[in-house]
Amino acid sequence: MKMSRLYNGILLLLMLLILGCGNFEGVDNFPELDNYPTILNGSIGTHSQFPSIIVLAMDNGTTEWCTASLIKPDLILTAAHCAGSFSYLDAVYGVDSLPGPVLKLKNYKQHPLYSQFGSPWNDIAVMLLEEEIEDAVTADLLPSGDMLEIDDIVTIAGYGKTEEGTSGVLMYGDVPVWDTYGMEEMVLGDVTDPDAVHACFGDSGGPAYFDDGTDIYLSGVTSRAPLWAFGCGEGAIYTRAEAYPEWIETAYEELKNGEGDAPDAGSSSSSSSSSSSSGYPPDAGMPEPNHEEDIPILDPGCGCEMVPINSNGYAFTSFIFVAGFVLRRRNKFPITLK
Structure with a gap:
């Protein structure tokens, strides 16, 4: 085989690997990670233990997408990147595992400094329910003056993937605060011990x-x-909710006044009322990619598991391989091995 053909083949393969990453392939597209349980090495929990926890689900409340918390009878706190699929989501409350009764979502607000294709910081959002939950138990935010410190112990919970590769089972575990990133973020979990408790995909x-x-x-x-x-x-990076009380209250007031980020605000987001039985609009195909960020997120919506590089590095690397391939084909960039 000529070295030029080998070089062209390598360039083409690398190009396909790079350009193929980040495509949406559905909620079960982590074949190498399906054996990770939700809340890795955690314990099975019940909703009575965590009465403010709630599930964001697709397919009429049967397919888990993200986990969230009820902070008001009609307000949910979750990650901003989870809101990228808002049109396909419902909420399920009061269950130990899916499926469960569906609650309709009305609108949402992402933090204005969060960028789906840029900065992953400020990864926080609120969602307004169509109706208040009667007798709801809501979570109180940690007072902003009581910021957690390294080695504090917290309890994490979520409805992510199970050992069988399914999702929607509530699990939990205790983890240390490993590090803090200013006032807005912290790393939870013993990053040196893979056998310790950690968050996993679906716990976003x-x-x-x-x-x-x-x-x-x-x-x-x-x-x-x-x-x-x-x-x-x-380990996993957590947004520190206690850093955003003013924004949460402002966003809640705006949502109650009909101001939100959903393009079809005011109409039901139910997949059952506006979608096919698969949970997606007829003839619309799968949703557009929601999470082409430079850092792996912890919900089941991303289909790429490459070594993380930043967005500029991603674009630059892609350009180099494409340019090299084109120039080589035009004999503008000859390669000789002696």
Whole structure:
């Protein structure tokens, strides 16, 4: 085989690997990660243990997408990247596992500084329910003056993937605060011990609770895997909910006034009322990619598991391989091996 053909083949293969990443392939597209349980190495929980936890689900409440917390009878707190599929989501409350009774979502607000294709910080959003939940138990945010510190112990919970590769089972576990990123983020979980408790795919948006000996507070919202992680088991980055009380209240008021980020605000987001039985609009195909970020997120919507690089690096690397392939084909960039 000529070296030129070998070189062309390598370039083409690398090009396909790079350009093929990030495509949406559905909620079960992590074949190498299907053996990770939700809340890795955690315990099966009940809703009575975590009465403010809630599930964001597709397919009429049967397919788990993200986890969330009820902070008002009609307001849900979750991760901003979970809202990218808002039109296909319903809420399910009061269950230990899916399926469950469906609650309709009315509108949502992402933090204005969060960028789906840029900065992953400020990964926080609120969603307004069509109706208040009667007798709801809501979570209280940790007071902003009581920020968590390294080595504090918190309890994480979520409805992510199970050992059988399915999802929608509530699990939980205790983890340490491993590190803090300013006032807005923290790393939870012992990053040196893969056998310890960790968040995993499907737990995005889910809570981290802190017990100060008197009350239990909601402190964290599951965001994404750290830069060094290649999957579950190496900690997770959480948005610190206590850093956003003013924004949450402002967003809630705007939602109540009919101001939100949903393009079809005011209409039902139910997949059953506007979609096919698969949970997606007829003839619309699958949703557009929601999470082409430079850092792995922890919901089941991303289909790429490459080594994380930033967005500029992604574009630059793609350009180099494409340019090299074209120039080589035009003999403008000859390669000789002596």
